[in-house]
Amino acid sequence: MTATKRRVAYYYDNEVGNYTFGPNHVMKPQRMRMVHNLVVNYGMHKHMEIMRPNRATFLQMTQFHTDEYIDFLKTVCAENAKDLHEHTAKYLSGEDCPVWEGIYEFCSISAGGSIAAANKLNHGEADIGINWSGGLHHAKKNEASGFCYVNDNVLGILELLRYHQRVVYIDIDVHHGDGVEEAFYLSDRVMTVSFHKHGDFFPGTGEIRDIGIGKGRNYAVNVPLRDGINDESYKFIFRSVIQNVMDHYRPGAVWLQCGTDSLAGDRLGCFNLSMHGHAACVEFMRSFNVPLVVVGGGGYTIRNVARTWTYETAVCLGIEPDPMLPFHDYYEYYGPDYRLDVPSNNMDNHNDRKFLEKIRNRIADTLRQIPH
Ligand code: V1P
Ligand code: CA
Ligand code: ZN
Known part of the structure; x- marks a missing residue:
C-alpha cells in the first residue's frame, strides 16, 4: 500500500442507523452504524477529520429533484400514505421504495453528507471525502427507484461542478447507476462510468451502446458484465x-x-469480488491524486458491507488494518472467524478474457472521439 497520506474528511450522523425501511426490506441503514463502530474501534478516527454533516435542506435537494416530489417526501407518512395514494403510486415504487417513518430525515442525512464532502473538497480542505450513507444512485428527478429516494450523488456532483469544469462519476455497485447517468446524459461536464451486471437484472438499463445524447454523446460509459466476475477479471476491465x-x-x-x-x-448481487478486489478500485482512484469523494450504495450481506467499507476507509487513509477484527459492539456478527477479510468463493466466472477485451475495445473507440 502506498505510504503517501491524504487528508480525509469522513461524514457520519449517528442517527442514520436508527432508520428502517421495514422489517422485511433488504436495505438496512444499520450497516452504516456497524461501519462506524468498526472504524472507531480500529482507531481510524485518529487519522481523519470526522464530521456530522448538516442535513440537506429542501432548497439543496431541489437543485436536482422537483419541488413537488421533495414536498411529497416531506409530507408522506404511514398515516397519510393511503390518502395520498395517487402521489404515492406516482413517486414511490411498491416494495422497493415503501413509505416508512423518517424517510425525509434519512434522505437529508444521506444527501447532506455527500454535499458536505463535495464542499470540503471544493475549498481545498481535504483530499478525500467519505460518506458511506450516500451512493443512492437510482433516484430520479421526480421519482424514487430501487431503494433510493434522493440522489445524493447528483447533488454532490452539482456542488463539485461549481468549482470543477469536468467531473467523472464511477460506479462499482452491481447495479447500473441509472439515476446519475440520466441526470447528466446530455452533459459533457460529467462523464458517468458504471460497471454492472446486465441481463435479466434490475434496473435493466446500461447497455454498452448507451453513450449519451447531444452534447453528452460519448460522455456516458457502460460496462455490462455477466455473473461471477472475480478479482482478476474485474481488475483488468476496471483498470483498462x-x-x-x-x-x-x-x-x-x-x-x-x-x-x-x-x-x-x-x-442480491451475483459477482465474486473479494474485499481486496473491491478495495483495489478505491486504491486505484486514490492513486490519481485528484480530489476524490467516496460514497456507499448497495450491499445486502451487512457484515461484509461493514468489513469492506471499513477497509476502504483505511485504504483512503493509506494505513493497513489488522486482519483480525478488534472487539466492538457488533463483534458477534463476524463469527466464526472474526476476520476483516471477505473472500471470493468458487462460483463460475461467466466473463472470459475475450468478452472483456471486446468491451474494453468498444469503450476505447468511444473515448477516442473525445476532443483533447
Ligand atoms: O427487481 C426489482 C423490481 C421489483 N420488481 C417489480 C422489479 N427490484 C430490485 C431492486 C434492487 C435495488 C438495488 C439498489 C442498489 O443499486 C442501490 C442502493 O443496490 C429488488 C430485488 C432484487 N433482487 O433485485 N428489490 C428487492 N430485491 C427487494 C427484496 C426484498 C424487499 C424489498 C425489495
Ligand atoms: Ca454499477
Ligand atoms: Zn446495487
Whole structure:
C-alpha cells in the first residue's frame, strides 16, 4: 500500500442507523452504524477529520429533484400514505421504495453528507471525502427507484461542478447507476462510468451502446458484465477502462460510488469480488491524486458491507488494518472467524478474457472521439 497520506474528511450522523425501511426490506441503514463502530474501534478516527454533516435542506435537494416530489417526501407518512395514494403510486415504487417513518430525515442525512464532502473538497480542505450513507444512485428527478429516494450523488456532483469544469462519476455497485447517468446524459461536464451486471437484472438499463445524447454523446460509459466476475477479471476491465477515461477526460474531481453488492456472497448481487478486489478500485482512484469523494450504495450481506467499507476507509487513509477484527459492539456478527477479510468463493466466472477485451475495445473507440 502506498505510504503517501491524504487528508480525509469522513461524514457520519449517528442517527442514520436508527432508520428502517421495514422489517422485511433488504436495505438496512444499520450497516452504516456497524461501519462506524468498526472504524472507531480500529482507531481510524485518529487519522481523519470526522464530521456530522448538516442535513440537506429542501432548497439543496431541489437543485436536482422537483419541488413537488421533495414536498411529497416531506409530507408522506404511514398515516397519510393511503390518502395520498395517487402521489404515492406516482413517486414511490411498491416494495422497493415503501413509505416508512423518517424517510425525509434519512434522505437529508444521506444527501447532506455527500454535499458536505463535495464542499470540503471544493475549498481545498481535504483530499478525500467519505460518506458511506450516500451512493443512492437510482433516484430520479421526480421519482424514487430501487431503494433510493434522493440522489445524493447528483447533488454532490452539482456542488463539485461549481468549482470543477469536468467531473467523472464511477460506479462499482452491481447495479447500473441509472439515476446519475440520466441526470447528466446530455452533459459533457460529467462523464458517468458504471460497471454492472446486465441481463435479466434490475434496473435493466446500461447497455454498452448507451453513450449519451447531444452534447453528452460519448460522455456516458457502460460496462455490462455477466455473473461471477472475480478479482482478476474485474481488475483488468476496471483498470483498462478507467485509465483510458482519466487520460482522455482529465477530470478535476472524481466521484466513486462503492456499492458493496458486487462482493462475493451478497444477498442480491451475483459477482465474486473479494474485499481486496473491491478495495483495489478505491486504491486505484486514490492513486490519481485528484480530489476524490467516496460514497456507499448497495450491499445486502451487512457484515461484509461493514468489513469492506471499513477497509476502504483505511485504504483512503493509506494505513493497513489488522486482519483480525478488534472487539466492538457488533463483534458477534463476524463469527466464526472474526476476520476483516471477505473472500471470493468458487462460483463460475461467466466473463472470459475475450468478452472483456471486446468491451474494453468498444469503450476505447468511444473515448477516442473525445476532443483533447
Ligand atoms: O427487481 C426489482 C423490481 C421489483 N420488481 C417489480 C422489479 N427490484 C430490485 C431492486 C434492487 C435495488 C438495488 C439498489 C442498489 O443499486 C442501490 C442502493 O443496490 C429488488 C430485488 C432484487 N433482487 O433485485 N428489490 C428487492 N430485491 C427487494 C427484496 C426484498 C424487499 C424489498 C425489495
Ligand atoms: Ca454499477
Ligand atoms: Zn446495487
